[in-house]
Amino acid sequence: MPKQMLSCIVNGETVEVLVQPYVTLLDALREDLDLTGPKEGCGTGDCGACTVHLDGEPIASCLMLAMQARGREVRTIEGLAGSGALHPLQDAFVRLGVPQCGFCIPGVLMAAAALLAQNPRPTQEQIRYGIAGNLCRCTGYTKMLAAITEAAGALPARGV
């Protein structure tokens, strides 16, 4: 099968890479672009470990073909922070010791970052729904809620 040229923006940079037509965006990110932050947990969109942003919206990158990202903007956990400083969510996750095994954390952070971008002051219920698509088999949800709540307080509120 001939490879196809995927051109898109990944973490702010224009990327052109040859990919097999049958690989997922997750596999292209991990295997071709060495961005191994997004993980494959289930491969069926149930666990959220592969969450990345597509044009600012959280998606399951295991359920999308790499070529479907052509012309679009992808952001992975590697591109969440600005240069030199952690994103307030990452900072809160570190300070509160949220990660246990750590496998789900990149996906949780990307889901939470998308939530706060759209809703800077979420309620506890809204935070729960915001990360409902992310499974943590260490079951470390309580600390996640605390850290996301804290980060929401640290992020400047938009508008109003």
Place this chain on the structure above:
Amino acid sequence: MRRFELTLPRSIDEAVRVLRDRGSDAKLLAGGTDLLPQMKNGLLKPACVVDLSGVAQVRTLEPAARGLRVGAAVPARALERDTVVRSTYTSLAESAALVGSVQVRNLATLGGNVCNAAPSADMAPPLLALEAVAVIVGPRGERRVPFADFFTGVRRTVLGADEILIEIVVPPPGPRSGGQYLRHTPRRELDIAVVGVASQLTLSNGACTKARIALAAVAPVPLRAHEAEQALEGKPVTAEAIEQAAELAVGVARPISDQRGSADYRRHLVRVLTRRTLRTALTRAGG
């Protein structure tokens, strides 16, 4: 995943040509949230996948005075968040908000949900209750099929192998109309409906002029509960009328027993969810 050829059409005409040439070898790809898992586990083995993400026509959402036009590849998340869909086509917005997780809803499309035609498809009952129409394009041109006639069996629809669902048109419910979609699931997110019910009531001068009730996951296809609708029309929507309609809705359900629930439990849920959605529809219609 098994290897396949991927075509990237820029227009519906181009996509129709690929389907005409490749026939049942080809599969249409919209959001991919149903198709890719089935290809990963080997249930589907298309030689050719036709990606619709480059066809702008199927990605537009147009709320207009004469009705809502939803491109087949508009994601559930867009329907969940659109202010017009939420206010006027409320049951559709509610059903869209229940599909998968947010990561799935940003990919999963309305067209994909109905074309995959699972008996439990959440967005199907609102389309039936709102009397939506499927706009289908094929080599012989365009045809329109009401969603009441769209589903033909479990994972089967009226679509031919060379046809594409391009748009879903939902007529405006009109003033003094209200609706709701409710489903029952053991978990609140990332689950599949044990039973789903959409109701839509339209009122005039204290009486119900139109009632529409649609059920999911209680038969091979999503169903309208016609007798229950007729029992409500032409008179005030009283508690007794709602109770009678809920009972009549149970009569059209032909549920199976499976790991999600027994047939008896599903019939019970039809009664409860029909009653609840009718009450909310009445309130939302201003009754």
